[in-house]
Amino acid sequence: MSRPDGTRPRGSGLTMALRSAATVVRALFEHRTGWALPLVLLLLVLSGILAALALVPAIAPFVYPVL
Amino acid sequence: MNVLGISANAQDASASLVRDGHLIASAHEEGFTRQRHDPNFPRFAIAYCLEVADLAPHEVDAIAFFEEPHARFTRVLTQSFGGFPATLPTFLATMKDWLGTRLWAGNSISARLDVHPDKIAYVPRHISQATQAFVSSPYERAAVLVVDSAGAWSSTALFTASFEDGRLCLQEHEQIPYPHSLGLVQAVFTALLGFRVHDEEACLQDLAAYGEPIYTGRIRKILSPEQDGTYRVDPSFFRFDRLEVPPCSRPWTHKLTDLVGAPRDARRPLPFSTLSGPSSRAPDPEDQRYADIARSLQEVIGECLVGLCRRLRETSGLDRLCLTGPLILDPALRRRIQQESGFTSIHVPVDPGEGGCSAGAALYLDAQKRPRTHQNGTVTPFLGPAFDETRDHAALAHADPRFWQRFRRRGCRPVRDVSLEIAQAGEPEALTGIVADDLAAGRIVGWFQGRAESGPTALGHRAILVDPGRLHSVRRLLDKVTGLPAYRPCTLLLRQDDAGGLLEEVPPRTARWMPALIPVLAEHRARLAPALDTEGRARVVICSPHDSPILHRLLDAFGERTGVPALLNTGLNERDLPMAGSPADALLVFMRTEMDTIVTNGLLARKVWT
Amino acid sequence: MAFFRKILIRTVLPITWRHSRHILATRLLRFAVTESDSGWQILNALQAVDDPKVRAMVLQHALEEIHHASEFTRVSKTWLSELPARPLPERDPLFEMEEGVDGLVFFLAYAHVGELDVFDQFASYAAGVGAPEVADVFLEAKLDEYGHISLTWTLLTSLVDEKRARREVLKVRGRRVYEAWLRFSKGIGDVSFAVLLSTLYLVFGPLLWLPARARLRWRGPQGVAA
Numbered sequence: 012m013s014r015p016d017g018t019r020p021r022g023s024g025l026t027m028a029l030r031s032a033a034t035v036v037r038a039l040f041e042h043r044t045g046w047a048l049p050l051v052l053l054l055l056v057l058s059g060i061l062a063a064l065a066l067v068p069a070i071a072p073f074v075y076p077v078l
Numbered sequence: 079m080n081v082l083g084i085s086a087n088a089q090d091a092s093a094s095l096v097r098d099g100h101l102i103a104s105a106h107e108e109g110f111t112r113q114r115h116d117p118n119f120p121r122f123a124i125a126y127c128l129e130v131a132d133l134a135p136h137e138v139d140a141i142a143f144f145e146e147p148h149a150r151f152t153r154v155l156t157q158s159f160g161g162f163p164a165t166l167p168t169f170l171a172t173m174k175d176w177l178g179t180r181l182w183a184g185n186s187i188s189a190r191l192d193v194h195p196d197k198i199a200y201v202p203r204h205i206s207q208a209t210q211a212f213v214s215s216p217y218e219r220a221a222v223l224v225v226d227s228a229g230a231w232s233s234t235a236l237f238t239a240s241f242e243d244g245r246l247c248l249q250e251h252e253q254i255p256y257p258h259s260l261g262l263v264q265a266v267f268t269a270l271l272g273f274r275v276h277d278e279e280a281c282l283q284d285l286a287a288y289g290e291p292i293y294t295g296r297i298r299k300i301l302s303p304e305q306d307g308t309y310r311v312d313p314s315f316f317r318f319d320r321l322e323v324p325p326c327s328r329p330w331t332h333k334l335t336d337l338v339g340a341p342r343d344a345r346r347p348l349p350f351s352t353l354s355g356p357s358s359r360a361p362d363p364e365d366q367r368y369a370d371i372a373r374s375l376q377e378v379i380g381e382c383l384v385g386l387c388r389r390l391r392e393t394s395g396l397d398r399l400c401l402t403g404p405l406i407l408d409p410a411l412r413r414r415i416q417q418e419s420g421f422t423s424i425h426v427p428v429d430p431g432e433g434g435c436s437a438g439a440a441l442y443l444d445a446q447k448r449p450r451t452h453q454n455g456t457v458t459p460f461l462g463p464a465f466d467e468t469r470d471h472a473a474l475a476h477a478d479p480r481f482w483q484r485f486r487r488r489g490c491r492p493v494r495d496v497s498l499e500i501a502q503a504g505e506p507e508a509l510t511g512i513v514a515d516d517l518a519a520g521r522i523v524g525w526f527q528g529r530a531e532s533g534p535t536a537l538g539h540r541a542i543l544v545d546p547g548r549l550h551s552v553r554r555l556l557d558k559v560t561g562l563p564a565y566r567p568c569t570l571l572l573r574q575d576d577a578g579g580l581l582e583e584v585p586p587r588t589a590r591w592m593p594a595l596i597p598v599l600a601e602h603r604a605r606l607a608p609a610l611d612t613e614g615r616a617r618v619v620i621c622s623p624h625d626s627p628i629l630h631r632l633l634d635a636f637g638e639r640t641g642v643p644a645l646l647n648t649g650l651n652e653r654d655l656p657m658a659g660s661p662a663d664a665l666l667v668f669m670r671t672e673m674d675t676i677v678t679n680g681l682l683a684r685k686v687w688t
Numbered sequence: 689m690a691f692f693r694k695i696l697i698r699t700v701l702p703i704t705w706r707h708s709r710h711i712l713a714t715r716l717l718r719f720a721v722t723e724s725d726s727g728w729q730i731l732n733a734l735q736a737v738d739d740p741k742v743r744a745m746v747l748q749h750a751l752e753e754i755h756h757a758s759e760f761t762r763v764s765k766t767w768l769s770e771l772p773a774r775p776l777p778e779r780d781p782l783f784e785m786e787e788g789v790d791g792l793v794f795f796l797a798y799a800h801v802g803e804l805d806v807f808d809q810f811a812s813y814a815a816g817v818g819a820p821e822v823a824d825v826f827l828e829a830k831l832d833e834y835g836h837i838s839l840t841w842t843l844l845t846s847l848v849d850e851k852r853a854r855r856e857v858l859k860v861r862g863r864r865v866y867e868a869w870l871r872f873s874k875g876i877g878d879v880s881f882a883v884l885l886s887t888l889y890l891v892f893g894p895l896l897w898l899p900a901r902a903r904l905r906w907r908g909p910q911g912v913a914a
Binding site: 028038039057 | 137138146155173184185188189231
Binding site: 113117276328 | 748773774778908911
């Protein structure tokens with residue numbers, strides 16, 4: 012059954028997250044903070060890993076409160 | 079077209095809804111959650127806005143978020159590493175916050191409201207603020223000054239704004255970047271003088287009235303107004319990173335305390351009072367130091383603001399100004415800008431603080447998507463929720479005030495011998511007559527009517543009203559109802575027609591939503607003393623018959639009984655709580671304090687002492 | 689579980705709270721936040737209450753919780769030389785109108801269990817705190833919670849029979865065990881995350897310090913391209 016117009020498409024969470032991550036990287040260069048890129052990439056990867064771990068029921072309680 | 083504006087993870091989370099260019103709903107989240115300056119995702123404020131518009135979330139055409147979190151994140155990172163290694167604790171706290179929620183604001187909105195992500199747009203924070211200020215003004219073209227604390231990189235921004243062929247044009251001339259932020263400097267001094275940061279800046283502003291500007295020389299070492307109208311902040315005196323997350327503790331370095339002295343212990347009461355008589359004792363030198371610091375800071379910030387205004391006037395060539403940002407809530411600063419900036423006409427929006435950004439963001443996005451006709455600056459400050467709740471009337475009839483005794487504010491009169499008189503509020507004519515009688519007799523009246531104020535200032539719809547000529551009642555109001563310190567004058571509520579007979583100057587147009595500091599005529603100063611500062615000036619709010627016909631009538635009725643149609647007005651809340659967001663909240667204030675009468679829509683209840 | 693918690697309160701807390709009044713004051717502010725949340729939850733549930741007598745009782749209940757919050761805040765301020773900015777948790781309503789009677793039943797069961805737990809714990813806190821004025825606040829609140837236990841049970845059994853009420857209470861107990869597990873695991877998660885982040889900070893800090901300082905250097909007001 013299709014969802015009403017204007018609602019969030021199924022499975023768009025990951026796409027949105029990647030878009031946000033790209034926006035963060037772009038913002039680093041727009042605001043003359045490109046020197047932080049390596050750290051920010053690591054932080055984004057860390058967030059991604061935590062978000063993925065949050066999907067595992069046994070680990071989720073340790074991660075949810077952080078996210 | 080319907081645009082929802084959201085401000086979240088900010089000092090005052092809020093939501094606003096713009097329909098076809100008109101702001102039809104706006105509310106702070108704190109009114110729904112009873113948490114003062116609630117910063118969390120404004121789910122209840124959003125639900126309210128959608129209810130007003132009769133829309134489901136996915137039916138909204140666009141959603142405007144009030145800032146660009148990615149831009150702000152780059153500033154926060156820079157701030158953290160710029161202070162390495164001392165910033166480790168704040169880095170840990172801020173990163174948890176940012177990586178957990180703030181960086182994913184768009185995702186969060188999409189998931190919570192179940193809306194398509196393409197509908198969500200980020201509006202730079204200073205653009206949100208500038209738009210709110212300009213679009214709500216009566217000007218076709220104006221200079222705009224945004225004086226912020228800390229959003230992304232812009233602390234202060236100077237614009238020219240206009241409507242050209244139905245399009246909003248915002249031309250940004252220049253900005254003064256972080257860390258040169260007047261708002262952050264004020265926040266640090268708020269903490270230094272023992273007040274709560276991001277909450278009690280008004281205490282610092284009011285304390286200034288009791289001080290002398292003898293520290294201005296020292297403060298100019300840390301906040302320097304420049305010849306060209308700009309200013310610089312010396313960040314080595316501050317730990318701005320500590321202001322990012324609670325507890326915002328000790329946001330200064332030893333350099334600051336070496337310069338102006340030790341911070342004030344928050345437990346030390348301040349002896350200043352608008353209610354003091356000639357026999358009151360002189361303040362302790364230490365207390366005077368705090369007041370002098372507050373005054374000196376206000377003096378230097380005022381210099382910076384006037385300098386910026388003059389610079390903007392030269393750059394833009396315009397004589398009309400829109401002013402916004404949290405600092406603008408200080409009536410003394412606004413008055414100084416009015417007198418010294420050179421602008422002939424100045425407009426301030428209903429909510430110049432962070433809470434107003436949701437409205438600005440929505441208005442900006444709306445203006446990008448469709449041609450806009452100017453609104454001629456028709457502004458109503460009452461865009462919050464109204465209630466037609468009448469069930470409390472019957473409930474209160476079953477309440478026994480004797481059971482409230484143990485749960486009342488400390489020091490309140492025992493309610494052993496009190497009974498409740500409860501009645502339907504009745505027709506406006508009869509109601510205002512009864513309430514005016516109560517006020518003239520010295521009773522403290524809670525007044526909950528109509529739509530709530532959409533800004534931070536009490537304007538009479540969620541108000542506690544008292545006769546300013548009754549010192550005992552005013553003392554009771556401060557000690558036994560609100561708990562507010564006595565050096566903070568309440569606002570004076572009056573009608574435009576009566577202003578000429580009470581005030582030395584004509585109140586500006588913006589006094590309908592932003593208290594204007596105006597000297598009171600000498601012959602009325604004795605009677606209105608509790609509303610006045612040390613220079614005989616009152617914070618005046620004008621009640622418009624268009625916005626509040628019943629309040630207008632009440633002032634008329636009160637004036638007939640006392641000869642002075644002006645009421646002391648403060649927010650319907652105890653200290654540390656937001657203004658009553660619902661009739662039940664209002665009743666709780668009535669139950670907990672020495673408030674004598676409460677009027678909430680259909681209900682009038684009075685305590686009768688036997 | 690309640691037993692272990694009591695032991696913990698009576699043994700560990702006296703050490704931390706008596707050693708540092710700042711820790712005590714901060715903890716009292718958290719109690720204030722919890723009581724304030726209870727008051728808000730009750731006011732939120734008020735929208736479902738039509739009967740005037742019940743409404744009056746519920747309003748009274750809210751008044752008491754708000755008073756407790758106010759008292760905890762008052763005593764905590766006596767030990768704080770500076771007023772911390774409040775960490776304000778997001779309001780998560782235990783009751784929503786759309787859920788109807790089932791939602792109200794869950795809310796009342798949850799409130800009932802919450803009051804039972806608090807009634808147990810407050811006596812222990814009062815004994816462990818080592819400050820008479822604070823102990824008084826705990827003991828006064830405990831007295832009120834007794835009335836709340838009774839009220840929530842009465843309201844619950846007015847909506848459903850006693851058998852179902854006990855079942856709901858059991859379900860809530862299970863949920864609260866899970867919530868306690870979440871709180872415990874949060875502590876571990878926070879520590880691990882902090883260790884990881886600290887490592888990143890200390891590794892990158894020396895490298896990023898200079899460029900960050902350069903970025904923050906004053907360059908005058910920045911003109912914006914038209």
